[in-house]
Amino acid sequence: MVNQNKMLEITHIIEKCEPFLSLNSAFIEINSLLKNSKFNKENGFRYIAKDPLMTCIVLSKAANSVDNGRILTLKKAVEILGEDSLKNIFSQQIMQETFLDSRKDENEDFWLHNLGVGIISKIICENTIYSSKADELYFAGLLHDLGSYVIKKYFKNDYQIIQEIVGKDPNKRLLLAEKKVLGVTHQEIGTFYATKMNLPKSIINVIRHHHYVDSSMDDKQNIAIVMVANNLAKGMKFGKSDNFYLEPIPDWVWRYLQLDQTMYYQIISDIQDKFDIATAFIK
Ligand SMILES: [Fe+2]
Numbered sequence: 001m002v003n004q005n006k007m008l009e010i011t012h013i014i015e016k017c018e019p020f021l022s023l024n025s026a027f028i029e030i031n032s033l034l035k036n037s038k039f040n041k042e043n044g045f046r047y048i049a050k051d052p053l054m055t056c057i058v059l060s061k062a063a064n065s066v067d068n069g070r071i072l073t074l075k076k077a078v079e080i081l082g083e084d085s086l087k088n089i090f091s092q093q094i095m096q097e098t099f100l101d102s103r104k105d106e107n108e109d110f111w112l113h114n115l116g117v118g119i120i121s122k123i124i125c126e127n128t129i130y131s132s133k134a135d136e137l138y139f140a141g142l143l144h145d146l147g148s149y150v151i152k153k154y155f156k157n158d159y160q161i162i163q164e165i166v167g168k169d170p171n172k173r174l175l176l177a178e179k180k181v182l183g184v185t186h187q188e189i190g191t192f193y194a195t196k197m198n199l200p201k202s203i204i205n206v207i208r209h210h211h212y213v214d215s216s217m218d219d220k221q222n223i224a225i226v227m228v229a230n231n232l233a234k235g236m237k238f239g240k241s242d243n244f245y246l247e248p249i250p251d252w253v254w255r256y257l258q259l260d261q262t263m264y265y266q267i268i269s270d271i272q273d274k275f276d277i278a279t280a281f282i283k
């Protein structure tokens with residue numbers, strides 16, 4: 001049983017924490033652009049938009065720099081901050097992250113899972129009646145597992161214990177293991193963190209409910225799309241999620257998205273192509 005002190009510790013850590021980064025190929029690319037004085041808004045955007053934590057920092061800093069908070073798109077956030085602030089943000093982060101013990105290999109697969117979910121969410125939108133939401137859903141998919149990043153960063157020991165529990169039984173639900181060890185899931189931890197970072201409400205709702213669309217009252221379409229994308233990313237082996245459990249998607253979700261069998265096969269090859277293009281820069 002998780003005690004009250006654990007919950008207090010979690011809330012306290014998240015209240016105090018600063019935005020952070022994790023080492024992966026997209027971050028390394030930004031690092032080398034900065035080192036070679038080749039960083040600008042355009043090429044910066046290209047790699048920031050591939051990574052949940054860099055996107056989170058930019059949205060958060062832009063939200064903090066305006067009066068009414070919450071910036072809805074990364075493009076707008078990049079415009080608000082401008083090139084010098086962006087350089088500043090990532091230069092500072094590089095200084096810090098270079099000295100941390102994080103290794104690219106450990107983080108790369110989880111990052112690719114998140115990127116995959118973003119790409120798939122976008123393609124589902126483009127092939128359904130939700131095409132106008134494609135960009136919004138790309139970022140919701142990219143950021144859906146933000147809470148797992150927070151657990152890996154701030155609750156390392158708990159993360160190890162959770163992985164041991166899940167690792168012993170591939171069908172063991174990650175959420176149950178998280179509840180047992182932390183008292184809360186990565187959905188809830190992600191929600192605390194995203195709220196603190198002033199992320200848009202529609203992204204927060206996806207973070208909060210992406211494993212159980214039925215538990216949400218709002219943004220159900222967005223959540224349903226990311227839930228399907230999350231399962232497809234696991235099935236297509238894009239990177240590695242924290243668990244391999246494929247959640248049963250309620251029948252109504254498929255009807256709701258108006259995905260038929262033929263479209264599904266077209267989408268699969270499109271998804272593979274777009275994922276290959278998005279990751280072609282990785283050395
Ligand atoms: Fe998740």
Ligand SMILES: [Fe+2]
Binds near residue numbers: 144241
């Ligand atoms: Fe996921």
